[in-house]
Amino acid sequence: MTSRNIGIMRYNPEQDKKPHTESYQVEADDNTSVLDALQQVQQQDPSLSFRWSCRMAICGSCGVMVNSVPKLGCQTFLRDYPDSLVISPLSNFAVEKDLIVDMEPFLEHLSAIKPWLINSEQSTVPHVQTPQQLARYQQFANCINCGLCYSACPQFGLNPEFRGPAALALAHRYNLDSRDLGKAERMPQLNAKDGVWTCTFVGFCSEVCPKKVDPAAAINQGKVESAKDMILSVFKSSGVR
Amino acid sequence: MPSHNNSRRPYLPAFRRDWWLQLRFYQLYMLREATVLPLLFFISCLIYGLYSLSQGESQWLKWLDFMARPWVVALNVLTLAASLFHAKTFFELFPRVMPLAPPSLMIAVQWLATVVVAGGFVVLLGAWV
Ligand code: SF4
Ligand code: FES
Numbered sequence A: 001m002t003s004r005n006i007g008i009m010r011y012n013p014e015q016d017k018k019p020h021t022e023s024y025q026v027e028a029d030d031n032t033s034v035l036d037a038l039q040q041v042q043q044q045d046p047s048l049s050f051r052w053s054c055r056m057a058i059c060g061s062c063g064v065m066v067n068s069v070p071k072l073g074c075q076t077f078l079r080d081y082p083d084s085l086v087i088s089p090l091s092n093f094a095v096e097k098d099l100i101v102d103m104e105p106f107l108e109h110l111s112a113i114k115p116w117l118i119n120s121e122q123s124t125v126p127h128v129q130t131p132q133q134l135a136r137y138q139q140f141a142n143c144i145n146c147g148l149c150y151s152a153c154p155q156f157g158l159n160p161e162f163r164g165p166a167a168l169a170l171a172h173r174y175n176l177d178s179r180d181l182g183k184a185e186r187m188p189q190l191n192a193k194d195g196v197w198t199c200t201f202v203g204f205c206s207e208v209c210p211k212k213v214d215p216a217a218a219i220n221q222g223k224v225e226s227a228k229d230m231i232l233s234v235f236k237s238s239g240v241r
Numbered sequence B: 001m002p003s004h005n006n007s008r009r010p011y012l013p014a015f016r017r018d019w020w021l022q023l024r025f026y027q028l029y030m031l032r033e034a035t036v037l038p039l040l041f042f043i044s045c046l047i048y049g050l051y052s053l054s055q056g057e058s059q060w061l062k063w064l065d066f067m068a069r070p071w072v073v074a075l076n077v078l079t080l081a082a083s084l085f086h087a088k089t090f091f092e093l094f095p096r097v098m099p100l101a102p103p104s105l106m107i108a109v110q111w112l113a114t115v116v117v118a119g120g121f122v123v124l125l126g127a128w129v
Helices: A034-044 A104-112 A131-142 A148-152 A154-158 A165-175 A183-191 A204-208 A215-237 B024-034 B036-054 B057-067 B070-097 B103-128
Strands: A002-010 A020-028 A063-066 A069-072 A086-088 A095-097
Touching: A002 A034, A020 A034, A034 A086, A063 A148, A069 A148, A069 A204, A104 A165, A131 A165, A148 A165, A148 A204, A165 A183, A165 A215, A183 A215, A204 A215, A204 B024, A215 B070, B024 B036, B024 B070, B036 B057, B036 B070, B057 B070, B070 B103
Parallel strands: A002 A086
Antiparallel strands: A002 A020, A063 A069, A063 A086
């Protein structure tokens, strides 16, 4: 264990006008994660606020910026930042206190695309799915709703109404699911002004995603679907009567 | 949401206009987008060339002279480099949008097609001249 310095962005809404960085001393070895370091600092200063739960990259609650890049605190290690390390709250979200941001806009975008199986068929027989059918969407089903991709997305930063990477990837995931019949209900969200066409394939969302979901690919596959949907709707409305 | 807590005072920093300078990844993205600028110059050259062709021999010779100027050649070499860089990024992104085959195969096929089409143009041009 060696002692080292880290910076943490602090914001106390009851006292501070805006966030500021403070530096702390922590004990670290090769196994010390950013989350471990935060917990050490919390021992020194119990007022430090941050979210975490599983400590194993599953719950998605420990997202922070590490040197300006969105990361899961429990999956990021101090050994990879030998020079300097500054931990700040996730970008593009409003800071409530210290490292805790308001995830509400993200959750609203998620629920807007109806991320559940839509299938009115009331059957007691299981919906059988072949491995091929599973493979079509499996990658996009690995999302843990950590929100890192929203912090990586300049389009979301510019326009918070943009549905954003995880929500659009999830819409694509359900649209690709052979058990789902809800595509027609989701397409208006994809086609809309703040849907897939807001994406310019910056691609940093996919770079930071801890679960290799590749939301940028999902959104751009969604553009193909959206284009098909628009062309079909032109044909439908223009006279096949 | 009902807000019964008056000490809530969320702080949202303004989105930085220079966001794309902050990380190398963003800089490369902007470079990819900026490759359209030299391409605009090249297209202007082509349109000027077509116009000159329609105006007869003396204008055509003027255009040939213009195209041989060192700064025009330099800009067009830059255009070629920029377009190749754009093609590289595009060919790498395309398999993620339309996953029809393994990405490395799709990238190889796209480069092959580029070489074949470009080679075809050179042969046609050679035959015409
Ligand atoms: S797509 Fe990836 S980065 Fe975005 S919320 Fe899901 S797991 Fe996190
Ligand atoms: S604590 Fe659960 S993902 Fe990091």
